Amino acid sequence: MSGVVYLIGAGPGSPDLITLRGLRLLQQADVVVMDTLLPENFLDDLGISGKEVFRIPTDAGDMQARQDEMNRIVVDGAKRGLKVARLKGGDPFLFGRGWEEITYLDEHDVAWEMAPGISSAMAVPASASVPLTVRPTSRSVAFFTARLAGGDANRKMPKADTIVVMMGVKVLPSVVEHLIAEGWSPDTPVCVIERGCQPGERQVKAPLSEIADAVKKAGVKPPAITVVGAGVGRPDLVNRQRRILFTGIDPSPFRYLGNILHWPAQVPVARDVSREELSLALDHLAGQSETRAIVFTDGAAVRNFFDQLHRAGRDIRTLSGVSIVAASRDAVRELEALKLRADRERHPSEDEDIFSALDDFGRAVVVEGIETFSEKPDAFRTLPLFDLRPGPQFGEPLPEHDVICFTRPEEVRLVLDAYGKEAFRHEVWCLSETTAAQLEDMGITSKIVLPPE
Incomplete structure (x- = not known):
């Protein structure tokens, strides 16, 4: 059976800016191949789990070698009959090698489908309240890649009222030199936006003649977008949402x-729970002499537990006769997504002890996701599924x-x-x-x- 490759534009990096089509195809995929320009928790924030994921570094080694590796993984997956999501930042067809990748797929007789994305060239300035066109001073805009294949600076400057420079941080002094040589005023306002629409976003603003030094002093690193033009100098709006x-x-x-x-x-990292550890927890719920319960602290606990159960060759029948307790609204939602209904729903607050409300159970297993409870009765065994790391x-x-x-x-x-x-x-x-x-x-x-x- 032949597989298919979904070429998906992920948008500028914020999970809520992916398109509905992109999200739908991502949910259908068996394998996800993505690069490290996207945040590490991008898939988690979209609720995407249970996929085989390949993250290919974009900032180390030979660029063509990395591209060849991605092409190989994508084609191999499709040849095995899998649905492969090739997840790319921004839009695949704007400085994203999208055309090269679908050409490669055609050459290897692999079916593909395209899901356009919101380009960071437009989304990042908009999110930072930097307009690209402003009547009557800025009536045209050009998108410009500052680096050519091999890393050399691109010296062919476009003509427009506003220029959006992609991949320009490392060659910014050269970009500035050529813009001034072509007639741009040294006083033209410039804004460099680092990690736009992602955790860690920040801006550096300065006149064109000073921006390279300002960026170097601030320690700006890729990914970053540079906007040159009158729109950058617009005053800050006082009613912008905090x-x-x-x-x-x-x-x-x-x-x-x-x-x-x-x-x-802190970011949650799923633990590699052994079959023995899972069996010990489930054995704690065995028997008929006492009332038994399994308590899920949050939605992550629900998702991960049933994934672990499936990988161990078990299913919901393992919990026959065991009451299911949801300790959060998130856990309730995840259980409902699995067509399961909690026997009890507890939403603990600071002054409410969840376990005092469960003292009628003789024994229980507390499945801990991201949320944990510090003190538990002796008859309540803990099954931690995540570690938290900085x-x-x-x-x-x-x-x-x-x-x-x-x-x-x-x-x-x-x-x-x-x-x-x-x-x-x-x-x-x-x-x-x-x-x-x-x-x-x-x-x-x-x-x-x-x-x-």
């Missing part, structure tokens, strides 16, 4: 708060923001250790009394916010 730097794992329940910049201080962006400058929002005390400690008290100079929000107490101990006043019911 930017909320959200340090938790899942920002989706809090999108109502405003413009969320997801910057996870986010990969630590060491990079904090994104520009107006509010920073913490979900747990560990995030506060990590940010304090990495950035000091300077990280707390703006308004501070948190999601629990425990986190508020941690901040108060540091002499920082915070506001507690909660997701809507």
Whole structure:
């Protein structure tokens, strides 16, 4: 049976900017081949799991060798009859090698389908409130790649009122030199946007003659987009929605708060649970003499547990006679997605002990996803499915923001250790009394916010 390759434009990097067609094809795929320009948690934020995923580095080794490796993986998967998603940042046909890749697929007699994406060349400036066209000063815009194949600088400058420079950080002095030589004023406003629409986004603005030095001083790294033109110099708009730097794992329940910049201080990493460990947990629920329950702390626990159960050659019948308890709304939703209904739903708050409400169960297994409970009765066995590790962006400058929002005390400690008290100079929000107490101990006043019911 022949497979198919889905060439999917992922957009500029924020999961909520992928198209509906792209998301649908991604959900159908068996294999995902993506590069490291997209955030590491991109698929997790879309709720995509259970796929074979290949992440190909974009910043190491020979570019053509990396492209050859991606082509080989994609074609091999399709030849095995699989649906392969080739996930590319931005739009595949704008400086994305999309044409080269579908030509390669045609040469190897592999069927393909295209899902266009939102190009970062337009989405990133828009997200940063940098207009590309402004009447009457900017009536045309040109998109320009600053580097040619092999890494040499592109010296063919386009003619337009606004120029968007892609892949230009490493050769920015050369770009500036050629623009001024072709008549651009040294005072032309320029904005360089690093990691646009992604965690860690920041901007550097300066006149054309000073932008290269400003970018070097700020330590800007790829990916970054440079916008040159009068639109960059427009005044900041006072009614722009506040930017909320959200340090938790899942920002989706809090999108109502405003413009969320997801910057996870901790990222969940699925543990490699052995069959023996899974069997020990399930054996704890065996027997008929006591009432038994399996407690899911969150949606991640539900998804991962049933994946582990399937890989171990078991299914829902293993839980015959066992009550299913959802300890969060997220767990309820994930169970419903599997056509399962929780026997009990508990939504613990700071002053509510979930286990006191389950004291009629003789024994239970608590399946821990991202959320954990510190104290449990002796008859309740724990099955941890995730470890939490510091986010990969630590060491990079904090994104520009107006509010920073913490979900747990560990995030506060990590940010304090990495950035000091300077990280707390703006308004501070948190999601629990425990986190508020941690901040108060540091002499920082915070506001507690909660997701809507």
